[in-house]
Structure formats: C-alpha cells, structure tokens
Amino acid sequence: MQQTVVDHIDQAAEDVVSLVLRGPTGPLAPWEPGAHIDVALPNWLTRQYSLCGDPADRDAYRIAIRHDPLTRGGSEYIHRFLRRGRTLDVSLPRNHFPLVSAPEYLFVAGGIGITSVMPMLRAAVASGTPASLLYVGRSKASMPFADELTSRYGDRVRVVATDQEGRPDLAALGSMLPPRALVYCCGPASMLDAAKAAFPAERLRMERFHAVPRQFVPNTEFEAVCARSGQTVRVPADESLLDALTHAGRPVVAGCREGICGSCELTVLDGDPEHRDDIGASAGRMYACVSRASSPRLVLDL
Incomplete structure (x- = not known):
C-alpha cells in the first residue's frame, strides 16, 4: 500500500x-x-x-x-x-485494461467510464497516433471532464448528451471503422452490448463496471491448503474461498467481490482452479472472491 x-x-x-x-x-x-x-x-x-x-x-x-x-x-x-x-x-496500480499499440484508435466512453479512457486518449495523441473519442452521457451537466476534453483535443472529441441528441448509432460508426483501428470502450452494460454488436470482436477492448451474469456448475466443497502456514481451510459449497479464508484467520485483501478488480488475486501452487472472474486470470493465479476449485484441493501461496 x-x-x-x-x-x-x-x-x-x-x-x-x-x-x-x-x-x-x-x-x-x-x-x-x-x-x-x-x-x-x-x-x-x-x-x-x-x-x-x-x-x-x-x-x-x-x-x-x-x-x-x-x-x-x-x-x-x-x-x-x-x-x-x-x-x-x-494500492499499487493494477491494469487489466491496457492500451496496446495500434495504428489508430477509437475510444468510446459512457458516463463515469470516461475515467479509464482519458489517459488512453492522452497517450495516443502524445504519440502522434490518430485517435478519436465518442463520449456519451445522460446530459452535459452529468458528464465529468467534458469541457476539459473538448478544449484540449478539439474535434478529436465528440460529446453526445442523450437528453438532447439521443443515443449515437454505434453500428454506423462501426461501418466506418478504419481497417486496423482498435476500439476501447468503457461504460454501462447497454453501451458495451451495443459496442459488441457494432465492432469486430478481435478489435474491441472493453472494461465493465459490473460482472456479467453467468451460469456455473453447482458449487462443491473443497480444501484450500495455505502452503506457507501449513493450514488447511475447508471451503463449504455455500461460502466463497475469500470468506472461508477470512473466517479461518487468513484474510485476503478484496474490493469488488465480483471478479472484476483483481485485488484478491492469489497464487495457485497446485490443484485446478475454476475461474469465474471477468478479468481472465493468468496461469497460476485466481481471484478468491468468485472463483472456486474444480479439484478437491487447492494449494495456495498463503
């Protein structure tokens, strides 16, 4: 910290x-x-x-x-x-929504989703890469940093207040997307759904406010072995790994409890985690707030 x-x-x-x-x-x-x-x-x-x-x-x-x-x-x-x-x-900064190199960018932000997109636009413009921003909000008064963005970047930024203009046509925007441009989108679920329908999946990067509802196999009980302490913690079917560890005196820092922030990341030394996060845990990692085990036992670096 x-x-x-x-x-x-x-x-x-x-x-x-x-x-x-x-x-x-x-x-x-x-x-x-x-x-x-x-x-x-x-x-x-x-x-x-x-x-x-x-x-x-x-x-x-x-x-x-x-x-x-x-x-x-x-x-x-x-x-x-x-x-x-x-x-x-x-905390130290974490990044599950990195800006990767591309010949051109289209940024699409809805409401408070502008916060993750602003530094991306800054970086793209500073590097000389063609970039534009579509910023959508309920009203002009509800849109943070709108004036700052338009004064800094001019016609690279289009601000749309839906109470006056209605929702923008992302499908039309997608039909004009340059062939090698990447699209970065952050906003409410309705915007992300529209972006998924409008832009090629391989060129679309998104960040969500909340986890996407999904169906998983029924929970089963498993054991979590804390390798450094030697303690074995039983994780019942009706309790998360995060809560079971906390109740056993092995608390893990956690924030969203939805599998979208990454703060409760654990290193898995042995066993098969069942990933239920929206981030995409890397090999040997899991997020204790939502993910479980598909093997009877996990060995964790705790």
Whole structure:
C-alpha cells in the first residue's frame, strides 16, 4: 500500500467529484493508461477507481467518483464525509485494461467510464497516433471532464448528451471503422452490448463496471491448503474461498467481490482452479472472491 493525502476535491459534474491524491513523502508508483487503484476508505470499505490523470505526474493520482446511493457506501462516504487533508492508503496500480499499440484508435466512453479512457486518449495523441473519442452521457451537466476534453483535443472529441441528441448509432460508426483501428470502450452494460454488436470482436477492448451474469456448475466443497502456514481451510459449497479464508484467520485483501478488480488475486501452487472472474486470470493465479476449485484441493501461496 501507498500513503496519500487528499490534496483537492473538486466537483467534476452533477454527482461526480474529482480527487487529487498526493504522495506526502515522495513519488507515487508508476502507472499506465487503463490502470486503477484500490482506495482504503476510513469507513472500512475498499473501493476501486480508474486513474484519470497524467501518468507522467508521479507526484499525484487523480480519480473521479460518481455518487451512487444504491451501492455499498463507498461513494456515499466520499461525497458526504471525505475532506481535503485526509490521509488515504491506496494500492499499487493494477491494469487489466491496457492500451496496446495500434495504428489508430477509437475510444468510446459512457458516463463515469470516461475515467479509464482519458489517459488512453492522452497517450495516443502524445504519440502522434490518430485517435478519436465518442463520449456519451445522460446530459452535459452529468458528464465529468467534458469541457476539459473538448478544449484540449478539439474535434478529436465528440460529446453526445442523450437528453438532447439521443443515443449515437454505434453500428454506423462501426461501418466506418478504419481497417486496423482498435476500439476501447468503457461504460454501462447497454453501451458495451451495443459496442459488441457494432465492432469486430478481435478489435474491441472493453472494461465493465459490473460482472456479467453467468451460469456455473453447482458449487462443491473443497480444501484450500495455505502452503506457507501449513493450514488447511475447508471451503463449504455455500461460502466463497475469500470468506472461508477470512473466517479461518487468513484474510485476503478484496474490493469488488465480483471478479472484476483483481485485488484478491492469489497464487495457485497446485490443484485446478475454476475461474469465474471477468478479468481472465493468468496461469497460476485466481481471484478468491468468485472463483472456486474444480479439484478437491487447492494449494495456495498463503
């Protein structure tokens, strides 16, 4: 973890605040476009937010948070109680949505999804790569950083407020997509579904706010062996690996509990994990919040 201090809290749009988190003792860990951090809040919640500032600025991180009263209380705390000068612990940046090299880019963002896309557009323009952004929101007042983006990038950016213009035609945009362009899309599920229908799958990269509902085989009980301590933890069919480890005194840092943030990643030394995440765990890794075992026993680096 890294210690930061809340340096600025600004109103970025209706129900959206922007935070600048400064490193009080020196440079913060480096990051690349698409990365996010876990923020440990004083109300005992940990939440994930995309970094939306300049990766070249090692002195501070910028994030933006939309107030959603129907969630578990992270945005509520930030909007109502967080104040400038507060110390916050944040994780090292993680990136499950990296910007890969391409001859041209189309970025599509919906609402708060603009946060992960902004640094990508910055990097593409800085490298001289042709790039454009379609930024869609409910209304102009609800869209954070819209004026900043249009003033910086001019006609590379198209801002669409659906209360005035309706939803843009992604299918028409897909029909005009240059043959080697990559599309990066982050936004609500309806936008991602439209993007999947409009753009070739091999050239589309997406980041979701929430996990996609899927069906899995029924849960079965298994054992998790903590290799470093020698402890064996029984994981019942009605309990997650994450919760079983916590109850056994082997807590794992966790954030989303949906398999989309990667904060609860574990190293698997033996056994066959059953991956249920939306990230795509690499070989020898698994996410304890949602994934289970397809073998009777897993050996974990714990």
